[in-house]
Structures are given as C-alpha cells and as structure tokens.
Amino acid sequence: MKKGRSFWDILAWIVLAGIILWLILKVLGIINTSILLEYAPYFGAVYLAGWYMQKLENVCKEVEGLKKFKDATIQKINNIESNCKFNHNEKA
Numbered sequence: 001m002k003k004g005r006s007f008w009d010i011l012a013w014i015v016l017a018g019i020i021l022w023l024i025l026k027v028l029g030i031i032n033t034s035i036l037l038e039y040a041p042y043f044g045a046v047y048l049a050g051w052y053m054q055k056l057e058n059v060c061k062e063v064e065g066l067k068k069f070k071d072a073t074i075q076k077i078n079n080i081e082s083n084c085k086f087n088h089n090e091k092a
Contacts, residue, residue, distance in 0.1 A: 008051060008054075009051075012047070012048055012051040015044040015047055015048055016044075016048060018044060019041045019044050019045060019048075022040075022041050023041070
C-alpha cells in the first residue's frame with residue numbers, strides 16, 4: 001500500500017483551496033465576475049466529488065481484498081486443525 005500523496009490528491013487540495021478563496025473574496029465583494037467565471041467553482045466542486053468517489057471506490061476494493069484474504073486464511077487454519085492428529089478441543 002503506498003503512502004504519500006499522488007498528483008491527483010494534490011490537485012484536489014488545490015481546487016478545494018481555490019474554491020474556498022473564491023468564496024471568501026466573493027463574499028467580501030472583491031470579485032465581480034462574468035457569468036462564465038461564476039460557474040468555475042462549481043466545476044471544481046464536481047471534480048472534488050469525483051475525486052472523493054474514486055477514493056471511496058479504491059477503499060472498497062481494498063476491503064474486498066482483505067475479506068477474501070481473511071476467508072482464505074480461515075480456510076487454511078481449519079484445514080490445518082482438521083488434519084492434525086491431536087484433538088485440541090478435548091481437555092487433557
């Protein structure tokens with residue numbers, strides 16, 4: 001599993017910071033833009049939503065892999081216990 005930030009993670013944080021900065025400047029009345037630029041932060045928000053969905057999908061795939069690994073490990077443990085000559089369930 002890789003640690004650290006990817007290019008897309010950094011880009012998403014930059015977009016989020018840009019949206020927050022735009023909102024602050026818009027509320028303060030510093031920004032007076034045309035209608036085309038009015039919608040730019042919304043496109044950024046859509047990008048962020050897609051980024052979060054991609055992250056969630058990756059986490060779901062990793063959890064599915066862990067569940068398969070867990071099931072395979074339990075199956076191996078059960079096979080070892082059933083092939084063992086000594087019955088560990090009985091009290092000595």
